[in-house]
Amino acid sequence: MLEIPADFPSELVPLSWLVGSWKGSGWVSYATEEGTLDDSAREYEFSQDVSFTVESSSVLRYNAIFHRLSDDSPVTSETGYWRIARPAHSFDAGPGLIAGVGSSPFTTAESVEGLRNDAGSFDIEAVIAHPDGIAELYLGRVDGPRIDLVTDAVLRPENARDYRAATRMFGLVEGHLLWAWDAAALGVSLRSMASARLARV
Numbered sequence: 001m002l003e004i005p006a007d008f009p010s011e012l013v014p015l016s017w018l019v020g021s022w023k024g025s026g027w028v029s030y031a032t033e034e035g036t037l038d039d040s041a042r043e044y045e046f047s048q049d050v051s052f053t054v055e056s057s058s059v060l061r062y063n064a065i066f067h068r069l070s071d072d073s074p075v076t077s078e079t080g081y082w083r084i085a086r087p088a089h090s091f092d093a094g095p096g097l098i099a100g101v102g103s104s105p106f107t108t109a110e111s112v113e114g115l116r117n118d119a120g121s122f123d124i125e126a127v128i129a130h131p132d133g134i135a136e137l138y139l140g141r142v143d144g145p146r147i148d149l150v151t152d153a154v155l156r157p158e159n160a161r162d163y164r165a166a167t168r169m170f171g172l173v174e175g176h177l178l179w180a181w182d183a184a185a186l187g188v189s190l191r192s193m194a195s196a197r198l199a200r201v
Contacts (some may be wrong), residue, residue, distance in 0.1 A: 004016050008054075009054060009056075009057040009058065010057075010106055010107050010108055010109060010111065010112050011057055011058045011083075011084060011104070011106040011107075011112055011115075012054060012057070012058065012059075012060060012083075012084070013109070013112060014084060014112070014122045014142050015052075015060055015082060015084070015124075015142060017145050017172050018052040018060065018082075018147075018170070018177070019052045019053065019054065019060065020051070020052065020200055020201075021049070021050070021051045021200070021201045022048075022049070022050040022051070022177050022198035022199065022200055022201065023047070023048070023049050023050070023198060023199060023201045024047070024048060024176070024177075024196055024197050024198030024199055025045060025046060025047050025048065025069055025196060025197070026045070026046055026048060026179075026194055026195050026196025026197065027044075027045050027046070027194065027195060027196075028042060028043065028044050028045075028046060028193065028194045029042070029043055029192065029193075029194070030042040030043075030183070030185075030186075030191070030192070030193045030194070031188065031191060032186045032187070032188055033186075033187055033188060044068055044069070044070070045068075045069040045070065046066050046067060046068055046069055046075060046194075046196075047066070047067045047068075047069050047072070048064060048065065048066050048067075048196055048198060049064070049065045050062075050063070050064045050177070050198060051063050051064075052082070055081060056093075057104055057106075058083050058084070058092070058104070058106070059081050059082070059083045060081065060082040060083065061079070061080075061081060062078075062079060062080045062081065062082055062126070062128065063077070063078075063079050064077060064078050064079075065077045076130065076131060076132075077130075077131060078128050078129065078130050079128070079129055080126055080127045080128035080129055081126070081127050082124065082125070082126040083124070083125055083126075084112075084115055084122050084123065084124060084125075084142075085122075085123035085124055085125045085139070086106075086115055086123075089102075089104075090102055091103055091104050117141065119141070119143075120143075121141040121142060121143035122141060122142045122143075123139070123140075123141055124138075124139070124140050124141060124142050124147060124149070125137070125138065125139055126138040126140070126149055132156075132157075132160050132161070133156060133157040133160055134154065134155065134156045134157075134160055134163055135154070135155045135156075136151050136153070136154050136155075136166060137151065137152045137153040137154075137155075138150065138151055138152065138166075138168065139152045145171060145172035145173075146169070146170070146171045146172075147168075147169065147170040147171070148167070148168075148169050149167060149168040149169070149170075150165075150166075150167050151165045151166045151167070154166070161185065161186060162185055162186050162187055163183065163184075163185040163186075164184045164185065165183070165184040165190060166181065166182060166183040166184070166190075166193075167181075167182045167190070168180070168181050168182075175199070175200065176197050176198060176199055176200075177197075177198040177199075177200070178195070178196070178197050178198075179195060179196055179198075180192070180194075180195040181193050181194045181195065
């Protein structure tokens with residue numbers, strides 16, 4: 001059973017099961033048009049190191065590093081910020097260097113419960129950036145130990161490979177973090193790209 005420290009930010013409690021370091025392996029299997037990619041680029045096993053850390057009272061920082069399992073060569077990394085979706089208030093910092101003013105009212109379990117949506121889950125926003133210049137804005141929901149995300153926007157440089165949309169699912173199953181990633185990229189429609197099973201370290 002997950003124990004939440006007494007000083008853990010109340011607004012992040014719905015995401016608290018993610019916090020910590022995780023390590024494991026997964027499989028890439030992405031079906032593209034014939035000749036688009038060499039098989040070794042879209043069918044391989046990888047290792048992954050993931051961390052979720054508290055960035056502020058309302059934001060988690062996400063970092064992930066991927067290596068090819070066969071020879072431990074680096075594949076890529078990604079980093080981002082996750083939070084419960086709610087309207088911005090004067091106590092929130094941003095945009096840019098604009099400082100927040102005042103105190104957050106979301107400091108008790110009761111106040112955070114008021115952020116639940118009509119379905120009884122919490123809406124979530126996640127921004128994930130990649131070294132190739134692609135950035136994704138995901139919207140979704142967290143319902144207990146499960147998160148479902150769908151891209152609301154994908155930003156990519158002119159010379160980046162085609163990448164148009166994605167969905168991601170994260171779940172806590174028997175103490176392991178499981179995830180699946182579907183993507184519409186390289187000229188094909190949304191389909192399974194990768195999945196993994198990670199253990200807490």
